[in-house]
Amino acid sequence: MDTLLLSRIQFGANISFHILFPTITIALGWMLLFFKLRFSATGDRKWMDAYMFWVKVFALSFAMGVVSGITMSFQFGTNWPGFMETVGNVAGPLLAYEIMTAFFLEAVFLGIMLFGASKVKSWVHTLATFLVAFGTTMSTFWIIVLNSWMHTPQGYELIDGVVHATNWFEIVFNPSMPYRFVHMMLASGLTVAFLIAGISALRMLWGDKGEDVKSALRVGIIAAAGLIPLQILAGDMHGLNTLEYQPAKVAAMEGNWETRSNVPLVLFAIPDQENRTNHFEISIPNGASYILKHKADGVVPGLNDFVEEDGTIMHPRVSAVFFSFRIMIGTGVAMLLLSWAGVVMLRKYGAGNMPKLPLIAFSAMSFSGWIATLAGWYTTEIGRQPWLVQGVLSTKDAVSDVPAGMVLSTLIGYLVIYASLIIAYMGVITYLARRATRGEPLTSRQYPRGGTTDVPVLQPGK
Amino acid sequence: MTFDLPSLWAAIIAFSVLSYVVLDGFDLGVGILFPAFRERADRDIMTNSIAPVWDGNETWLVLGGGGLMAVFPVAYATVLPALYLPIILMLIGLVFRGVAFEFRWRTLPGSKFWDNAFWIGSTLAAFMQGITLGALVQGIEIENRSYAGGWWDWLTPFTMITGLAVVIGYAALGATWLNMKTTGKLREKARGLAKPLVFSLLFSIALVSLWTPFIDDQYFDRWFRWPTAFFSALVPLLLASCTYLFWSALKQSNDVIPFFATLGMFVLTFVGLGLSFYPDIVPGALSIHEAAAPESSLKFLLWGAGVCMPMILAYTGYAYWVFRGKVDPEEGYH
Numbered sequence: 047m048d049t050l051l052l053s054r055i056q057f058g059a060n061i062s063f064h065i066l067f068p069t070i071t072i073a074l075g076w077m078l079l080f081f082k083l084r085f086s087a088t089g090d091r092k093w094m095d096a097y098m099f100w101v102k103v104f105a106l107s108f109a110m111g112v113v114s115g116i117t118m119s120f121q122f123g124t125n126w127p128g129f130m131e132t133v134g135n136v137a138g139p140l141l142a143y144e145i146m147t148a149f150f151l152e153a154v155f156l157g158i159m160l161f162g163a164s165k166v167k168s169w170v171h172t173l174a175t176f177l178v179a180f181g182t183t184m185s186t187f188w189i190i191v192l193n194s195w196m197h198t199p200q201g202y203e204l205i206d207g208v209v210h211a212t213n214w215f216e217i218v219f220n221p222s223m224p225y226r227f228v229h230m231m232l233a234s235g236l237t238v239a240f241l242i243a244g245i246s247a248l249r250m251l252w253g254d255k256g257e258d259v260k261s262a263l264r265v266g267i268i269a270a271a272g273l274i275p276l277q278i279l280a281g282d283m284h285g286l287n288t289l290e291y292q293p294a295k296v297a298a299m300e301g302n303w304e305t306r307s308n309v310p311l312v313l314f315a316i317p318d319q320e321n322r323t324n325h326f327e328i329s330i331p332n333g334a335s336y337i338l339k340h341k342a343d344g345v346v347p348g349l350n351d352f353v354e355e356d357g358t359i360m361h362p363r364v365s366a367v368f369f370s371f372r373i374m375i376g377t378g379v380a381m382l383l384l385s386w387a388g389v390v391m392l393r394k395y396g397a398g399n400m401p402k403l404p405l406i407a408f409s410a411m412s413f414s415g416w417i418a419t420l421a422g423w424y425t426t427e428i429g430r431q432p433w434l435v436q437g438v439l440s441t442k443d444a445v446s447d448v449p450a451g452m453v454l455s456t457l458i459g460y461l462v463i464y465a466s467l468i469i470a471y472m473g474v475i476t477y478l479a480r481r482a483t484r485g486e487p488l489t490s491r492q493y494p495r496g497g498t499t500d501v502p503v504l505q506p507g508k
Numbered sequence: 509m510t511f512d513l514p515s516l517w518a519a520i521i522a523f524s525v526l527s528y529v530v531l532d533g534f535d536l537g538v539g540i541l542f543p544a545f546r547e548r549a550d551r552d553i554m555t556n557s558i559a560p561v562w563d564g565n566e567t568w569l570v571l572g573g574g575g576l577m578a579v580f581p582v583a584y585a586t587v588l589p590a591l592y593l594p595i596i597l598m599l600i601g602l603v604f605r606g607v608a609f610e611f612r613w614r615t616l617p618g619s620k621f622w623d624n625a626f627w628i629g630s631t632l633a634a635f636m637q638g639i640t641l642g643a644l645v646q647g648i649e650i651e652n653r654s655y656a657g658g659w660w661d662w663l664t665p666f667t668m669i670t671g672l673a674v675v676i677g678y679a680a681l682g683a684t685w686l687n688m689k690t691t692g693k694l695r696e697k698a699r700g701l702a703k704p705l706v707f708s709l710l711f712s713i714a715l716v717s718l719w720t721p722f723i724d725d726q727y728f729d730r731w732f733r734w735p736t737a738f739f740s741a742l743v744p745l746l747l748a749s750c751t752y753l754f755w756s757a758l759k760q761s762n763d764v765i766p767f768f769a770t771l772g773m774f775v776l777t778f779v780g781l782g783l784s785f786y787p788d789i790v791p792g793a794l795s796i797h798e799a800a801a802p803e804s805s806l807k808f809l810l811w812g813a814g815v816c817m818p819m820i821l822a823y824t825g826y827a828y829w830v831f832r833g834k835v836d837p838e839e840g841y842h
Contacts, residue, residue, distance in 0.1 A: 135804070138579065142574050142577075154820075166830055211805055493839060
């Protein structure tokens with residue numbers, strides 16, 4: 047394997063690992079603020095118990111996000127110097143804004159949020175929780191701005207092959223940014239909703255009868271059921287935006303080879319890039335034309351339009367985009383069915399008497415948000431290939447000439463570390479859930495004033 | 509207005525890197541000192557003294573790296589490939605010690621593993637930062653705005669010394685930090701460690717300083733020619749006063765001054781390095797103006813920096829104020 051492919055795998059591995067944790071912290075920050083505000087409003091202890099449990103998951107996720115994020119910020123330079131040379135004048139300032147408006151805010155107030163409960167007034171602690179949630183959202187905004195600009199660049203000029211900014215407003219509010227930002231925020235919300243519902247369901251299966259668990263389950267299911275239709279709508283609008291600006295990506299998502307009208311919606315197929323056809327296709331007639339053009343004879347672009355006369359392929363690897371897209375949609379459909387069934391069950395049985403089957407289903411879906419998020423990102427990122435910045439910089443022109451052997455050895459190192467950290471992370475979450483179920487303290491060692499001091503101090507009115 | 513934006517930005521980035529070095533310096537130092545403290549309870553207090561602030565401290569590294577990327581993209585795209593392995597090893601070190609804060613409290617069987625991850629990760633990160641510094645000082649080969657040297661150029665006796673010097677320096681910061689933040693036996697032990705560590709640090713600074721002028725004529729000229737020679741005479745003088753301050757305060761068992769005196773030593777060394785580098789960003793190969801991003805980018809950033817940096821400093825100060833004073837040994841983790 048050459049440096050290019052290895053560097054792509056390495057970057058893919060790094061960013062896939064990284065995105066798992068922000069996907070949780072973005073929405074979990076807001077969820078914690080919700081728990082804290084409910085506690086302040088009602089004085090009901092269960093909300094603080096829920097806060098205390100989930101803040102530990104937040105802290106762990108945040109630490110994983112920070113350390114993998116630092117790795118990301120250096121990867122651009124170690125493996126992709128061509129990226130910085132060509133588009134650094136745009137990418138650099140956007141990342142710097144992310145650091146200045148978001149990273150410090152999150153990192154500094156996280157300290158107060160986690161350790162300051164007994165040292166500051168309750169409202170300051172609530173404010174710190176808000177600022178952390180706000181910081182994660184700002185961070186999402188800036189990184190999505192940069193990523194979207196790489197898909198739909200504008201507001202720049204090329205001088206000697208280097209991108210120079212001409213209009214920062216156009217750069218920030220580039221055409222795909224609003225869609226991608228909303229899509230990602232909702233993805234985070236869904237990931238957290240299913241995580242909270244799933245872990246709460248697991249605790250109930252283990253016999254936890256706590257009020258905090260019932261409330262968390264209810265909040266998780268209702269949030270999931272409310273967010274999923276919004277996500278389907280946002281995803282559809284994002285798809286139409288992509289059709290306008292990156293038709294090759296949409297053609298690969300649909301598995302459509304020829305530009306034509308009355309294009310069927312391919313439910314399943316094995317795309318064959320060599321023979322430029324699909325095998326074992328199962329499809330709904332006119333489906334894709336309806337979805338993308340809202341009429342049966344709507345013309346949908348095909349992949350064959352993106353092959354140059356000398357045979358150079360200017361569209362992404364079809365099977366990767368095609369299957370990622372279907373995994374995302376499939377997970378989304380499962381989320382829709384389960385969360386709506388969950389709401390019906392909540393009404394019928396209440397959170398405390400849920401039958402076993404839905405509880406098992408929810409706990410099995412605890413990390414389903416991760417699958418959908420990763421599959422969605424693979425669809426859009428692989429879908430941009432062979433471009434790194436659409437129409438401006440191709441991926442192969444950006445890679446460093448670090449020897450393949452060195453990239454391979456660091457790649458193996460990263461993969462081993464990431465695999466073990468994910469196992470440790472998921473292990474700790476279930477370990478925390480088990481200890482919470484048994485009513486045991488959530489730290490492995492106890493001190494006289496550890497953890498428990500927070501609740502009396504935070505009582506409303508004090 | 510003919511305001512020199514690149515130089516202003518170089519100053520802002522230098523400030524970020526310095527902030528990183530002194531802030532993450534003491535919390536990495538606490539990790540480096542872990543092997544000297546075997547008691548579980550001591551280690552809990554040690555990590556608790558830095559747990560609320562380490563995240564913010566490490567963000568200065570991201571600003572240093574991200575700022576370099578934003579303002580001097582050419583420097584970023586040449587220095588990082590040149591230091592491929594040290595940077596990646598530093599990151600791996602930071603990954604392990606960063607997650608260890610949480611993991612060591614959440615897993616009973618694994619907590620020994622995470623304690624080791626904490627100190628090995630801290631030490632590895634510090635050592636690699638020292639190597640990075642040494643490699644920058646000894647020079648990075650650049651042709652046509654990209655890296656032209658070998659992939660092992662960073663591995664020399666000089667960089668090994670600077671690597672070791674940074675480990676010792678961070679450990680000295682860590683020991684004086686613990687002297688300030690803890691009580692009882694733990695504090696006495698840290699106070700005892702501070703003395704040999706600070707003197708080893710001074711010895712390392714002297715050794716590296718004597719070596720540096722002979723690496724490149726640029727440094728020699730800078731250090732021993734007027735008017736910059738004035739500063740190269742001033743820096744050792746100020747270092748000596750920091751040393752005196754440290755020594756007398758430590759003898760009187762003062763909490764705060766030894767830490768800030770050691771901090772002062774870092775600041776002075778950093779200023780000395782800055783004077784040796786200026787106006788280059790990669791010594792001898794790339795000047796600040798050659799590496800700077802175009803004005804359209806620098807101006808856009810300046811707005812943000814003008815508003816955000818004072819706010820960042822203010823709320824970081826507030827967080828340190830909230831967690832001022834000694835760590836309560838009876839307070840566990842969140």
